[in-house]
Amino acid sequence: xxxxxxxxxxxxxxxxxxxxxxxxxxxxxxxxxxxxxxxxxxxxxxxxxxxxxxxxxxxxxxxxxxxxxxxxxxxxxxxxxxxxxxxxxxxxxxxxxxxxxxxxxxxxxxxxxxxxxxxxxxxxxxxxxxxxxxxxxxxxxxxxxxxxxxxxxxxxxxxxxxxxxxxxxxxxxxxxxxxxxxxxxxxxxxxxxxxxxxxxxxxxxxxxxxxxxxxxxxxxxxxxxxxxxxxxxxxxxxxxxxxxxxxxxxxxxxxxxxxxxxxxxxxxxxxxxxxxxxxxxxxxxxxxxxxxxxxxxxxxxxxxxxxxxxxxxxxxxxxxxxxxxxxxxxxxxxxxxxxxxxxxxxxxxxxxxxxxxxxxxxxxxxxxxxxxxxxxxxxxxxxxxxxxxxxxxxxxxxxxxxxxxxxxxxxxxxxxxxxxxxxxxxxxxxxxxxxxxxxxxxxxxxxxxxxxxxxxxxxxxxxxxxxxxxxxxxxxxxxxxxxxxxxxxxxxxxxxxxxxxxxxxxxxxxxxxxxxxxxxxxxxxxxxxxxxxxxxxxxxxxxxxxxxxxxxxxxxxxxxxxxxxxxxxxxxxxxxxxxxxxxxxxxxxxxxxxxxxxxxxxxxxxxxxxxxxxxxxxxxxxxxxxxxxxxxxxxxxxxxxxxxxxxxxxxxxxxxxxxxxxxxxxxxxxxxxxxxxxxxxxxxxxxxxxxxxxxxxxxxxxxxxxxxxxxxxxxxxxxxxxxxxxxxxxxxxxxxxxxxxxxxxxxxxxxxxxxxxxxxxxxxxxxxxxxxxxxxxxxxxxxxxxxxxxx
Amino acid sequence: xxxxxxxxxxxxxxxxxxxxxxxxxxxxxxxxxxxxxxxxxxxxxxxxxxxxxxxxxxxxxxxxxxxxxxxxxxxxxxxxxxxxxxxxxxxxxxxxxxxxxxxxxxxxxxxxxxxxxxxxxxxxxxxxxxxxxxxxxxxxxxxxxxxxxxxxxxxxxxxxxxxxxxxxxxxxxxxxxxxxxxxxxxxxxxxxxxxxxxxxxxxx
Numbered sequence: 005x006x007x008x009x010x011x012x013x014x015x016x017x018x019x020x021x022x023x024x025x026x027x028x029x030x031x032x033x034x035x036x037x038x039x040x041x042x043x044x045x046x047x048x049x050x051x052x053x054x055x056x057x058x059x060x061x062x063x064x065x066x067x068x069x070x071x072x073x074x075x076x077x078x079x080x081x082x083x084x085x086x087x088x089x090x091x092x093x094x095x096x097x098x099x100x101x102x103x104x105x106x107x108x109x110x111x112x113x114x115x116x117x118x119x120x121x122x123x124x125x126x127x128x129x130x131x132x133x134x135x136x137x138x139x140x141x142x143x144x145x146x147x148x149x150x151x152x153x154x155x156x157x158x159x160x161x162x163x164x165x166x167x168x169x170x171x172x173x174x175x176x177x178x179x180x181x182x183x184x185x186x187x188x189x190x191x192x193x194x195x196x197x198x199x200x201x202x203x204x205x206x207x208x209x210x211x212x213x214x215x216x217x218x219x220x221x222x223x224x225x226x227x228x229x230x231x232x233x234x235x236x237x238x239x240x241x242x243x244x245x246x247x248x249x250x251x252x253x254x255x256x257x258x259x260x261x262x263x264x265x266x267x268x269x270x271x272x273x274x275x276x277x278x279x280x281x282x283x284x285x286x287x288x289x290x291x292x293x294x295x296x297x298x299x300x301x302x303x304x305x306x307x308x309x310x311x312x313x314x315x316x317x318x319x320x321x322x323x324x325x326x327x328x329x330x331x332x333x334x335x336x337x338x339x340x341x342x343x344x345x346x347x348x349x350x351x352x353x354x355x356x357x358x359x360x361x362x363x364x365x366x367x368x369x370x371x372x373x374x375x376x377x378x379x380x381x382x383x384x385x386x387x388x389x390x391x392x393x394x395x396x397x398x399x400x401x402x403x404x405x406x407x408x409x410x411x412x413x414x415x416x417x418x419x420x421x422x423x424x425x426x427x428x429x430x431x432x433x434x435x436x437x438x439x440x441x442x443x444x445x446x447x448x449x450x451x452x453x454x455x456x457x458x459x460x461x462x463x464x465x466x467x468x469x470x471x472x473x474x475x476x477x478x479x480x481x482x483x484x485x486x487x488x489x490x491x492x493x494x495x496x497x498x499x500x501x502x503x504x505x506x507x508x509x510x511x512x513x514x515x516x517x518x519x520x521x522x523x524x525x526x527x528x529x530x531x532x533x534x535x536x537x538x539x540x541x542x543x544x545x546x547x548x549x550x551x552x553x554x555x556x557x558x559x560x561x562x563x564x565x566x567x568x569x570x571x572x573x574x575x576x577x578x579x580x581x582x583x584x585x586x587x588x589x590x591x592x593x594x595x596x597x598x599x600x601x602x603x604x605x606x607x608x609x610x611x612x613x614x615x616x617x618x619x620x621x622x623x624x625x626x627x628x629x630x631x632x633x634x635x636x637x638x639x640x641x642x643x644x645x646x647x648x649x650x651x652x653x654x655x656x657x658x659x660x661x662x663x664x665x666x667x668x669x670x671x672x673x674x675x676x677x678x679x680x681x682x683x684x685x686x687x688x689x690x691x692x693x694x695x696x697x698x699x700x701x702x703x704x705x706x707x708x709x710x711x712x713x714x715x716x717x718x719x720x721x722x723x724x725x726x727x728x729x730x731x732x733x734x735x736x737x738x739x740x741x742x743x744x745x746x747x748x749x750x751x752x753x754x755x756x757x758x759x760x761x762x763x764x765x766x767x768x769x770x771x772x773x774x775x776x777x778x779x780x781x782x783x784x785x786x787x788x789x790x791x792x793x794x795x
Numbered sequence: 796x797x798x799x800x801x802x803x804x805x806x807x808x809x810x811x812x813x814x815x816x817x818x819x820x821x822x823x824x825x826x827x828x829x830x831x832x833x834x835x836x837x838x839x840x841x842x843x844x845x846x847x848x849x850x851x852x853x854x855x856x857x858x859x860x861x862x863x864x865x866x867x868x869x870x871x872x873x874x875x876x877x878x879x880x881x882x883x884x885x886x887x888x889x890x891x892x893x894x895x896x897x898x899x900x901x902x903x904x905x906x907x908x909x910x911x912x913x914x915x916x917x918x919x920x921x922x923x924x925x926x927x928x929x930x931x932x933x934x935x936x937x938x939x940x941x942x943x944x945x946x947x948x949x950x951x952x953x954x955x956x957x958x959x960x961x962x963x964x965x966x967x968x969x970x971x972x973x974x975x976x977x978x979x980x981x982x983x984x985x986x987x988x989x990x991x992x993x994x995x996x997x998x999x
Contacts, residue, residue, distance in 0.1 A: 015909050019917075023914065024899075025921055026892075027918075029918065032844075057798055061798065122834070198918040198950065199916070249917070250915075250918060250953055496916025685912070687912075691955035691957045695955030718856070728947045
């Protein structure tokens with residue numbers, strides 16, 4: 005029997021390649037390509053008065069210089085607003101190279117092509133751009149004040165204003181026995197994958213075709229965008245996401261200016277051209293996330309049950325809105341977590357500032373929403389003198405209330421209906437894991453030793469697996485290899501392993517025989533992309549559906565060969581067998597040969613399918629009616645709406661009474677993402693998410709000065725956690741399958757990061773007895789909070 | 796404004812050296828004698844990646860903080876993005892490619908990463924593999940705390956380090972069960988090859 009693969013923590017198929025230096029990331033491709041560097045704006049807000057390139061012309065190795073004036077046709081138009089929304093009334097996007105005005109430090113102004121990056125940077129250094137500085141809008145408060153404008157034609161700097169309401173929150177709050185208000189703040193962070201962005205383009209003038217390698221999360225859509233911008237037929241453009249060194253959201257945005265400029269140069273110069281983003285470029289010209297101010301007004305009864313919740317969010321969207329208003333929509337909908345809010349009203353203002361654009365970073369608005377909700381829960385508990393877990397438990401949606409309709413519209417335009425989940429059971433598991441009930445005893449012991457400790461808890465629900473669809477292709481080769489392709493991309497999630505596990509089980513073959521390709525438009529053209537914890541849900545189910553078609557066909561073809569009813573057949577270990585009759589079987593490789601009738605024999609396997617090889621029924625067509633040659637199939641999965649994973653985290657922290665240093669003593673996770681394909685990979689996703697949550701809570705922030713300069717744009721100054729900053733993560737799972745998809749899967753990619761700031765704020769507040777309303781928090785900020793509280 | 800440098804026939808003109816003075820740099824990389832003529836400012840990381848085609852060494856920050864470009868210079872870890880290639884003419888360098896076994900199978904540290912799911916996107920991984928390889932020479936049986944400390948100079952954005960710490964411990968375990976004394980071996984004239992005594996011979 006083939007060992008069942010689904011649900012097993014098997015080692016990853018992609019690892020040997022990546023571990024021995026045989027991976028192929030975009031900068032590993034095209035050593036002879038010309039290289040690109042950019043002159044980028046040093047100003048947050050300025051008019052371009054003049055660009056003088058004369059000084060660069062005598063740099064040996066210079067090949068080309070392009071400015072906005074050199075862009076033609078659709079290249080000269082602004083980049084697209086990728087996700088339009090009726091509430092986004094003032095969407096603005098830049099052109100690929102700045103057209104007269106720059107709106108953030110790092111905006112590309114001039115593109116230089118040269119023999120290598122060193123020479124290209126030499127040329128950039130000699131290009132003189134004259135700017136007329138304009139006053140910058142930096143920070144949400146300045147944007148909200150609206151005295152200075154980022155875009156002259158956007159009043160109040162408001163790109164979008166949106167209100168969603170379920171019930172009459174104002175009356176519910178007014179009628180509630182208790183009302184609290186909270187003002188909250190979350191600072192910026194960013195995805196910061198270890199590999200920055202990168203693009204390599206090759207134009208074949210004979211074939212009139214373009215091949216683009218790009219470090220993207222959405223190769224099919226980059227293809228469409230490149231074709232549109234360069235006015236090429238889509239079928240003359242191939243886009244491949246090779247190995248990608250991490251994404252975490254930033255690489256879902258497209259087309260980046262570089263993704264269309266590099267191909268443009270390749271076509272115009274008739275040479276391979278590439279661009280590899282350096283770290284400083286990534287900090288100032290890719291994307292950030294998180295920055296929000298929030299006001300919460302909540303009404304609740306004396307037991308801590310919510311009656312009404314009214315939240316206003318001021319969201320910093322940076323200088324432009326290429327990715328629309330997905331982030332604040334997610335914040336205001338996912339804020340509700342596992343709770344019944346009573347009546348709910350959410351309003352947000354998405355605001356322009358003269359800083360880098362804000363687009364989804366792992367969690368995509370959820371960490372901010374979770375922060376608002378969980379700070380509110382703690383505030384209610386403090387107000388009533390109740391246990392923080394008790395207040396949460398009283399507000400949880402019960403399993404018998406599933407599916408639960410929150411009465412809002414989610415980020416996919418579909419109703420926010422939770423499909424399944426057992427939140428009380430999740431809380432029970434977490435309490436046991438962290439020892440919630442025993443903590444006061446521990447606190448007393450620690451106190452006796454002069455130590456200050458605190459415990460925190462935070463809960464979330466995450467909408468995962470958003471549509472519209474993904475597809476999968478499965479083919480059995482004549483040597484028995486099963487090749488699988490799906491269009492979405494991979495940035496370390498182990499898709500070559502998990503999709504192989506799904507197909508191996510569906511088809512009845514050993515997982516070692518399955519080879520998976522992702523993110524290559526040559527192999528699969530229809531796809532959406534990898535984001536929103538959707539890959540396992542979407543492509544996992546799509547490849548399963550494709551494999552089921554292949555299985556059905558294999559049974560039909562084998563049935564003919566074995567003269568058996570397909571219903572009496574099974575596939576095991578790569579062989580189609582007649583159930584209960586040992587020895588009566590045919591390998592899938594042979595079925596693949598038989599499914600493709602041949603005239604020409606190019607090898608021994610092929611010989612068996614040629615027209616004189618076996619007696620055929622002369623009355624039947626070689627390819628039966630309704631059949632197609634080949635043992636292959638394509639399947640698509642399109643969900644009715646998102647499926648909702650959930651989890652709860654608890655942390656125990658110690659704060660130093662003198663230095664205000666914050667140490668995480670324990671970090672516990674209970675997580676439910678439905679059916680697990682590979683528990684080890686899911687656990688790895690949680691680990692990585694938690695590390696980013698810890699970073700966002702204690703270390704990471706984007707520090708802009710008043711002039712709009714990002715003053716910590718390096719790994720020296722932007723404090724990403726090292727191994728010494730991430731605690732040991734203790735994790736436990738529940739598996740509540742989703743009723744929405746064939747495999748019962750829910751997404752897991754983003755979960756770990758969501759409650760990070762919320763749970764650590766809760767624990768620090770508990771240790772210190774000081775209200776925490778703003779994250780991240782550094783030791784010096786905690787010190788100042790202590791001083792302010794003591795006054 | 797358009798500048799495209801072409802000759803009279805309309806072909807693109809360029810000078811591969813960028814007009815810079817070139818220096819012949821020779822190194823023994825992963826036991827193989829390699830050389831290339833490069834400008835004085837060519838970073839060691841770029842030399843390995845683009846002049847020698849050893850793209851396993853990755854560049855994550857170009858300011859010496861992330862550690863992805865870590866290679867071994869005479870067995871000691873260095874940040875290849877902070878060094879010029881010309882500084883190391885005649886040096887002996889080991890990259891992640893050289894941490895595999897002679898037969899191409901995974902080396903001890905690489906195998907440990909696979910066993911423990913110590914990598915996700917794989918971009919930072921080469922720097923961890925080289926760092927840990929050197930570390931275990933120094934401390935063959937680290938505690939968990941020491942293992943965590945040993946990798947505390949390298950950034951990873953995917954794993955939260957949990958499984959990398961486990962990989963260090965696993966590598967130490969594998970190393971202990973298959974004793975691997977590093978012995979210099981000469982495979983061809985002028986070429987020094989470092990190989991582990993326990994590794995299989997590859998037949999020519």
